[in-house]
Amino acid sequence: MGEHQPTAPRRVVLHVGAPKTGTSFVQDVLWRNRESLAEQGILYPADRFDEHFLAALDLLELSWGGLEKQAVGAWDRLVARVRDWPGTSIVSHEILATASRQQVRRAVDSLAGGDAEVHVVLSARDLVRQIPAEWQENVKHRRTVAYRDFLDKVTDPARQGTLASWFWGVQEVPDILARWGSGLPPEQVHVVTVPKPGAPRDLLWQRFERVLGLEGLLDESALADARRRANPSLGANETALIRRINERVNDGVLVGDDYRLLVRELLAHRTLSHRRRTARVGLPDDVRAWAVELSDAWIEELGEQRYDVAGDLEDLRPDPQGTEALFVDPDHPDEDAVADAGLDSIVMLLSEVARLQESERRLGRELADTRAELDRSRGLWVRVRRRVVRAADDNALAAVGLAGYRRLRGLISRSA
């Protein structure tokens, strides 16, 4: 990876969020194509998929369900690799959006190392889609907060409590850019807007390609895997089901990885998010009106700051009322639809249990075979030794061999 000879100065591109704006897709593409990119002068410094997440946990001193233990020293390790790379490096994780000004200063200074040009990238989507998406993300992380309570918390100007403060930390676009962009010229601060629904599929990626400096470096096949893994969002009834499941499993029934694998991955991502013809989670009229007004202020502010915009700030202006499906309240879902989603979940869990049972049976058979093999080989060894001992009584050569074996065994036992 280090053989590339750059002609341009060292450059660091920091993609700091926001969640639910295609960040996982970008990270997946960068991770899967890191070797090919390195050959073309672009470093995505990671030996494991979540390496930048761990570095962000370290920088922000965030605990995260036990993962933080693996994050000790992760930021400094990331910095060392970036500073060793002579070309462009890309760092991407959406929780970086919450960094305070002091943490931003540490991050930028450490990565720049006095000689690199630092660029900050923030991808952004309109609030009317972001607010429900954040609630769903909370539900997929064990929370049991009702939708209306969530909306009340995030619309409260005081922003108190972890839920509201986190939401605004990762979603308030002008403030995130003010924190991350302070000290940088506006042309080094980039906003990637997520296109409105119905836009061409590749439009968002093309915007990312431009600001990350990847234009012409990756072909269609490089994106295919990431496209297959992209998770569609949950519907209103499906999210209501997960919330009810959380209420039942949070009392010690599922802990740590079991919840992540069974509820988030198996049920939410692999089962419920693939259900079709289901109501999406939207905003009630009062919150929608508030979000539209706030979006206007954001767009005005971003325009004044003269940041580089990949896309169009108008993408952040929510669509006029009436173009979306009617609001479905996930706190009072369609019970038939929830029951149907529950049946789909049971079927998926049963097939998973059957698969695990088959796996257990196969492992049981393999274990039995291995034991039998061990017994057979032990039996053979014992028979050989007996024969040699017997033969040693009459045969001098066998006696010498046996004595040598015993000496050797004694030496090994002593050294152990």
Add this chain to the structure above:
Amino acid sequence: MSVPADYEQAAWSWTEHLRHGGTRTWTDWLSSGWGSDAVVPTAWVAPGAAQLEVVRRLATVSGLDGPEFTRLADLVLGRSAPGRGLAHQPLSWPDRPPGRRFGAPPVDPSVVPEEELLRVAVGGLAELALQVPVARERSPRRGWLSRTSDVQVVGAPVTAAAVRRRLGLTARRSGRASRVVVMVQPFDRLLAEVWSARVQRGAPVRWPGFVRRWSGRADLPPAADLPGLARRWADRVGAEQVHLVSVHGDPATAVSKALGLPVRHASAPLRLWDLSPEAVDLCRRVNAVLAVRVDQQRHRAALAGLMPGLASHGPGEGLTVPRGRRRWARSRAEGLAEDLRSGDYGVHGDLGRLVPTFAGVAGPDRGEELAVALSACAGLGEEWSGG
């Protein structure tokens, strides 16, 4: 998003006032001239309201002054609060917003929520705990008088550790013993001691979450599963050598009477401290920071330096389970007591005491916890300055 110069001047001059040990509030500072001739350094970024308020309150409890206090203040002001919470809140401004249309709302530092002040204090405390060297406590040499192979004390972990220390009994990992004491406590206190022990060993789990998790399970934490402990020891030493001591009053005296052992002068280092609920919770918050900052060995060393300061506040009010889990706690305790009665163990005291009366607090008090945090910060700050 330009910030008005006079706001910057006011914020900077107040910050300087606080860095040098001043204790005037922001409102007071604004109403009395606030150093409008101050020259604000280029690229200076105002600390958050919570950081400044913590420094102000530290000055009221710290024995440091002059450059030593400034060093401690800079440590607090120079780092962000760890974990999740409000980003730096700007200081409130009387006539207009302080130049920010977006971001966390401005606030009068004197009304910043205690939770936010705690986050800042915990960050400082974790930093200090990492920087203050810990004198390594050495276990006393095992003499011929120690009864290491004779008596094993198990059950409520904090009480058991205190009893072992007072009676000069060294805990043995080999598990050899001829007599075993199972410390019986009201079930809520027993759980609280298990929680305290886990936190003191580095766990970041909250009390309500700890209770909720165990209340949904069929099993119990090993140290709280008294019948399980008694059975396992009975298999080794015989049921007649297992003594259930129901604590009422001083536990070491109770065990001393039950087994006829003299109480000795405690010389061994304390392995688990009898902390107040607030001190345990504070330790839990520090654990969350240390877990992401350093490896386990440094984490343990940092906690060892922190503990004496936390313990100096005493054990406080006892902790009981939150209201919604009391039915579970009562029924679980009755089951445990019945199970213990059915064994042929030696019983000293009333096993009915296992059933909780739910006296005590259902969780740490945040205001009190903040006071413990500031006092611990001040204490470690003095050690850090070589005081």
